[in-house]
Amino acid sequence: MGKAKVKRSSTSIDMTAMCDVSFLLLTFFVLTSTARQPEAFPVDTPASTTKDKLPDTNLGIITIGGEGKVFFGVKEREVRKRMLERMSAKYNVQFSEEDYTKFELAEDFGVPIKNLRQLLTLEASQRVLPGVQPGIPIDSTENNTNELYHWVQSARLATAEITKEKEGEKNFVDPGPMKIAIKADANEKYPSINLVIESLRNQKQNKFSFVTGLKGNE
Amino acid sequence: MAELNQDSGKKGKGGKVRSKKNGGKVDLTAMVDLAFLLITFFMLTTSLNKPQAMDVAMPDKNKMDASDNLEIADNRSITLLLGSDNKILWYYGQLKSPITPPTAIDYGKDGLRKVITEMKAKVPAAAGGKDLIVVIRPSEKSVQRNLVDVLDEMKIVDIKRYMISKITSEEIDVLKRENLYND
Numbered sequence: 001m002g003k004a005k006v007k008r009s010s011t012s013i014d015m016t017a018m019c020d021v022s023f024l025l026l027t028f029f030v031l032t033s034t035a036r037q038p039e040a041f042p043v044d045t046p047a048s049t050t051k052d053k054l055p056d057t058n059l060g061i062i063t064i065g066g067e068g069k070v071f072f073g074v075k076e077r078e079v080r081k082r083m084l085e086r087m088s089a090k091y092n093v094q095f096s097e098e099d100y101t102k103f104e105l106a107e108d109f110g111v112p113i114k115n116l117r118q119l120l121t122l123e124a125s126q127r128v129l130p131g132v133q134p135g136i137p138i139d140s141t142e143n144n145t146n147e148l149y150h151w152v153q154s155a156r157l158a159t160a161e162i163t164k165e166k167e168g169e170k171n172f173v174d175p176g177p178m179k180i181a182i183k184a185d186a187n188e189k190y191p192s193i194n195l196v197i198e199s200l201r202n203q204k205q206n207k208f209s210f211v212t213g214l215k216g217n218e
Numbered sequence: 219m220a221e222l223n224q225d226s227g228k229k230g231k232g233g234k235v236r237s238k239k240n241g242g243k244v245d246l247t248a249m250v251d252l253a254f255l256l257i258t259f260f261m262l263t264t265s266l267n268k269p270q271a272m273d274v275a276m277p278d279k280n281k282m283d284a285s286d287n288l289e290i291a292d293n294r295s296i297t298l299l300l301g302s303d304n305k306i307l308w309y310y311g312q313l314k315s316p317i318t319p320p321t322a323i324d325y326g327k328d329g330l331r332k333v334i335t336e337m338k339a340k341v342p343a344a345a346g347g348k349d350l351i352v353v354i355r356p357s358e359k360s361v362q363r364n365l366v367d368v369l370d371e372m373k374i375v376d377i378k379r380y381m382i383s384k385i386t387s388e389e390i391d392v393l394k395r396e397n398l399y400n401d
Contacts, residue, residue, distance in 0.1 A: 026256050029261055050373065202279065
């Protein structure tokens with residue numbers, strides 16, 4: 001009988017805890033990947049080999065689909081409110097405090113401004129039903145009939161205004177002018193896209209991005 | 219290795235019907251593996267489905283110049299007319315007296331990319347060292363996918379000078395002649 005007796009402990013580890021942790025992580029990732037508002041108009045963008053990601057902040061997205069329907073949305077909430085205030089003044093349409101709060105939560109929209117109040121009374125799930133949102137009016141002029149031109153302009157001016165106001169604050173990083181992205185359906189004919197591009201060029205916004213999907217190198 | 223202990227339950231069954239119980243120990247290793255596989259899958263797909271952005275820069279709009287045409291040397295520019303049915307009509311030089319007359323090609327490696335790579339090599343020799351300029355003219359019957367594909371090719375073949383401009387009526391006639399102006 002040896003003096004040193006090697007104590008053999010059981011080699012089986014209880015994995016229940018590990019299993020719990022992994023399912024917690026899994027639930028986290030599943031929820032963060034789907035927790036976003038339904039888009040007003042789902043669009044299938046074409047693929048390209050470009051790898052630059054679309055910026056997450058300080059961005060305005062113009063969605064084009066369904067034979068010329070145009071939708072617009074802004075990422076920053078403060079800009080949404082200021083933009084609506086400007087549009088309300090320009091088009092002489094009044095909105096209540098409640099309307100402003102609801103508009104701040106809307107990721108994008110596609111109705112003429114005179115129907116915007118009515119749209120805001122609907123629930124988010126009702127807004128995305130087909131036929132509810134016919135698109136923002138657009139044409140090749142710079143008049144009030146080209147509402148998209150004015151929405152984009154108001155958004156850009158609102159961003160500049162808010163940036164200027166925040167300039168004095170500590171730790172403030174200037175995000176620069178609002179970027180514009182065009183998310184058009186792959187089968188959308190060129191004239192609808194050209195109307196949007198011309199509306200941007202008319203306000204000297206010559207730089208913008210196309211939103212695309214990922215494509216592997218052939 | 220990983221176990222889950224179950225109580226064997228009815229002990230009073232006797233020896234007659236022996237239900238298949240593996241002693242009450244379930245190996246959980248497989249379950250943990252599966253869970254990690256799923257996590258990895260969701261981790262990767264959430265970053266993959268973030269959309270990509272392709273930058274476009276348009277020339278400044280000169281309000282006086284309605285024709286929107288810049289002066290470019292004939293022998294260093296090729297023009298791509300984006301027609302319907304996913305086809306491109308390209309020509310080298312001026313439309314009135316082209317160095318290479320309008321020819322129809324497809325998108326993709328064998329069509330567009332081949333032509334542009336050839337011209338990219340040919341033009342500096344013919345135009346005294348200056349590089350190729352590509353003029354992209356989408357017609358009303360082309361779609362967004364066509365435009366994005368062409369801009370993509372510019373990046374792949376590394377064309378430094380290209381511009382998107384308005385198609386002229388003569389070019390539309392050429393497209394119609396080649397049956398590339400359909401709905």
